Amino acid sequence: MNPNADTIAAIATPAGTGGVGIIRISGPEAFRIATRLSGISNPTPRKALFATFKNNHDQIIDSGLLLCFQTPASFTGEDVVELQGHGGHVVMQMLLKAVLQAGARLARPGEFSERAFLNDKIDLVQAEAIADVISGGSEQAVLASQRALQGEFSNHVNHILELLIQTRIWVESAIDFPEEEIDFLADEQLRQQMADLNQALKNTLAQTQTGVVLNQGINLAIIGKPNAGKSSLLNCLTKEDTAIISDVAGTTRDVIKEDIVIQGIPVRVIDTAGIHDTDNPIEQQGIDRALNVKAQADVVLHVIDGSDMPETLEQNNKEITIINKSDLLHAKAPDHAVVVSALNQTGLDALEQAIVSRVIKTALGDSTFTARARHIEQLKITQSHVDEAESQLQHNQGELSAEELRLAQHAMSEITGEFSSDDLLGRIFSSFCIGK
Numbered sequence: 001m002n003p004n005a006d007t008i009a010a011i012a013t014p015a016g017t018g019g020v021g022i023i024r025i026s027g028p029e030a031f032r033i034a035t036r037l038s039g040i041s042n043p044t045p046r047k048a049l050f051a052t053f054k055n056n057h058d059q060i061i062d063s064g065l066l067l068c069f070q071t072p073a074s075f076t077g078e079d080v081v082e083l084q085g086h087g088g089h090v091v092m093q094m095l096l097k098a099v100l101q102a103g104a105r106l107a108r109p110g111e112f113s114e115r116a117f118l119n120d121k122i123d124l125v126q127a128e129a130i131a132d133v134i135s136g137g138s139e140q141a142v143l144a145s146q147r148a149l150q151g152e153f154s155n156h157v158n159h160i161l162e163l164l165i166q167t168r169i170w171v172e173s174a175i176d177f178p179e180e181e182i183d184f185l186a187d188e189q190l191r192q193q194m195a196d197l198n199q200a201l202k203n204t205l206a207q208t209q210t211g212v213v214l215n216q217g218i219n220l221a222i223i224g225k226p227n228a229g230k231s232s233l234l235n236c237l238t239k240e241d242t243a244i245i246s247d248v249a250g251t252t253r254d255v256i257k258e259d260i261v262i263q264g265i266p267v268r269v270i271d272t273a274g275i276h277d278t279d280n281p282i283e284q285q286g287i288d289r290a291l292n293v294k295a296q297a298d299v300v301l302h303v304i305d306g307s308d309m310p311e312t313l314e315q316n317n318k319e320i321t322i323i324n325k326s327d328l329l330h331a332k333a334p335d336h337a338v339v340v341s342a343l344n345q346t347g348l349d350a351l352e353q354a355i356v357s358r359v360i361k362t363a364l365g366d367s368t369f370t371a372r373a374r375h376i377e378q379l380k381i382t383q384s385h386v387d388e389a390e391s392q393l394q395h396n397q398g399e400l401s402a403e404e405l406r407l408a409q410h411a412m413s414e415i416t417g418e419f420s421s422d423d424l425l426g427r428i429f430s431s432f433c434i435g436k
């Protein structure tokens, strides 16, 4: 606990009117301020007390509940007080003003979470998860953020750190005994440990990357032969007349992108040129772009003209097979395909469902974490150092391997904030909302 910390306050509920509005106060003066406003001396911690709140002219400005949490058993780890009044804009401002006049200062965005971090109540990943729970763009994203908030992601990070430290100790002690160094470094157990470390990193990276998908959305590419109805499908998904449709094969040449939201998941839909053999250089450029989009996409809708269905249909795990023109369909569609008619707008609910299930299946094992680009960056840096450490080890370069492991440990510790520059902390917490 920082004994020199001042006392901060903010309105914790959103701006606007609501039944209840909450002012949160944290710091050494919190209880004194609560007493000053409510007249209740020595409020019992963790007990909801009915109170009237007065300003410094002794006028009653509101009534409601007073809730106190005594250090260290509070969110920030400091003495914390919540004043729960009526959720009107003016009354909340009056209450806040009274709190500030009684000795608190206005909190900066994220300052409560920052104090919780500085007082070791939560690590950096958990602090970020709080912001992510609040801003979560889909149910899945919120659930994933909650897992991180509960410390699941941090546990993985700490497990990797533990493996890293053990490996470092091993390699460094080998260096300290130069006569036996080669034997030490060639030990099968050490090689195995390095391999385990690498695997743990790979798994965590995969889970983290899918977490990013839930927050930042996916790229959905529409791919298929000319005239299959790709642009018609784009227009169905965007519910707008986005792309030109015609029965001329090769209508679309440019890549067309539209942002939509499907069941809370942000989706960038990308329509592309029909893929086929052509002598036309402009069309060929469009096809090259289409293939590029396909390669980059998270999920691909492979659109097939139902009136001209091929005998066999390949299935690939990032593709959803769409049989379009169901009105002209004569053969039976394969079970794994989604059958739609873009013209008659049928089968579109099933299509949306298929997209969401595909995203959830790939992105949401029960173990997906909330993730930020920052985490992925650090995991990748760690991974590259561990790869390098492993290869140095194979060449019996103990010192170089040890140095790479040290760098890996440092990169990894930045995730939970064990080693983090003030600059990084400032950037993270200032992106929070006030009162959090």
Ligand SMILES: Nc1nc2c(ncn2[C@@H]2O[C@H](COP(=O)(O)OP(=O)(O)OP(=O)(O)O)[C@@H](O)[C@H]2O)c(=O)[nH]1
Pocket: 224, 225, 226, 227, 228, 229, 230, 231, 232, 233, 244, 245, 246, 247, 248, 249, 250, 251, 252, 253, 272, 273, 274, 275, 324, 325, 326, 327, 328, 340, 341, 342, 343, 344
């Ligand atoms: N009968 C029927 N026709 C459809 C359906 N969907 C699209 N079409 C028609 O198929 C033709 C091609 O549609 P587009 O959406 O332009 O096809 P595309 O795949 O984007 O074609 P390119 O851009 O040329 O590659 C148009 O005449 C559409 O009206 C459908 O469900 N049923």
Ligand SMILES: [Mg+2]
Pocket: 230, 231, 232, 243, 244, 245, 251, 252, 272, 273, 274
């Ligand atoms: Mg088209």
